[in-house]
Amino acid sequence: MSPAYLLRRLLAVALVLWIVTIAVFAITMILPGNAAIMILGEYATPDQVAALEERLGLNRPAAFQYFEWLFNLLQGDFGMSLRLSLPVSEVVGSAFRNSAMLAATALVTVTVVAVPIGMLAAVKRGTKADLGISLVAYVGTAMPEFVTATLLLVIFAAPGNPLLPAGGFIPPGESVAGFFNHVILPAGALGLILTAHIARQVRSEMSDVLASDYIRAARLKGLRERRVIRGHALPNSLAPAVAVISLDVGYLLGGIIVVEEIFAWPGLGRLLILALENRDLPVIQAITLLLAMVYALSNLLSDIVIAALDPRVRYE
């Protein structure tokens, strides 16, 4: 992979993020409801509101506020949370760590489960195993996270004899067992739809590979089926699998909003819903930007991995 390719991709990511800052800022500027009134309560006098707006800088022109905000962002300053009176970086930082733990657990589990299942279905195409996997995957992709989460709670966390806790969070630093106990249900709710989707996509990509001419050539020259699969089909299916997983990261980042709310997981999703309810603009802006950044960087990472796996991409 050439440095020029990497540089071009990095520039593209930077451009995308800059456009996101404009979109995020524009959206938060037209949010109804006045942050000053939200802070002071509905009985505030107009004078008090005006004074607070002055202090928070909410009464200046939008373009001025945007550039000031962008300038501060570049220095790592996300402003103060209007509601919590704490620096946004502090509030969002700890929530980000908690969300990252949940998302990473879900993503690793999904990858480990979904990719082999999808490949198995493709290799056993047309058999009962394939039919079973495809059926489960189809049903799985049709279950929104809140339905999966609710059903998981009913099955595993009924108050009489709960197998797993119904919500909450224990930092792994405090108790590793406690952390895993609490992460299983939310990660499961996040993971089911993703597992189903990724398994289906991997099956379809691998089926294309298995139908290709070089696989036919490998079979015709008398290689055993195992060699054909391991030596030829598998390596060529990895790059598409990485592409599918990285696209689903965007879906995962949306899913954590609902799942964290249901399982009382103190992460970005829960914080976002609280911030939206309170019109806490700096927090909303920071979270949206952060999630977009994670998504853009994960796409970049996957492009690099794909280029490393597949020489055809590298030399294009």
Next chain:
Amino acid sequence: MSELIRHPTGMVGAGLLSIIALTVILGPFIAPYDPQAFHPAVRLTGPSAAHWLGTDQFGRDIFSRLLTGASPTILFGVGATALGVLAGSIIGVTAAVAGGWVDSVIMRTLDGLLAVPDLLFTLLIVTILGGGIGEAMLAVAVAFTPGMARIARSSVLSIRTREYILAAIARDESRAYIIVQEVIPNAIGPIIVEATIRVSFAIMIGATLGFLGLGAQPPSTEWGLMVAEARQYMYRSPWVVAVPGIAIAVAALGFNLFGDALRDAFDPRRRRR
């Protein structure tokens, strides 16, 4: 069309969609009870001869609520997708036909918007517009627009240099004629396929918004809202949440299966297998 039905996924998908369509149209008329009527004597009872799918926390008949809830749930998905496809196609076709810097500006803006996860984008817009089923529908449509615009654009670009387009240009047809008569009919396949699959996502997002209290409002019988309202009682009476939850999954499954079958039918490369 016969190709579609012969395929098992197409057959099941078409079957499910027919059931869904019938429920949307006839549901309110065949509901055995008034979906809003309280029956205090039979609160949270399980399935029985009188109440096929049991009753909820107010003794309302779940089967009747399910039947009347089909229309806000399904029409939400179809409506939001249709709006998103329309707006996205206009933007995408404009970008592809215009080319040059117009295309670049539109595409880079879309890239930026696509970096924001769909659900997050929808939540931001719903907060701007205020909760409610109409607002939520508009929000999902806006969130779908960038993705649909990209697909419409690439679909148009892929046929731009085909012989029939070149022939129309050689015949000195007008730009409008070429776009309406030649480009759109030939580029619409991938757009329809994507739209069908997206209806299932729109249904799921709509139900999620209802669940979060940002979509349909009580006393609507929208299925996501039904799950949210019954959550307090879910351990005592699991069917109160399971029935609307499964209904959402069945509806989404129907559109997914049908969309997949459509894609196979449109793509001759896949048809053989």
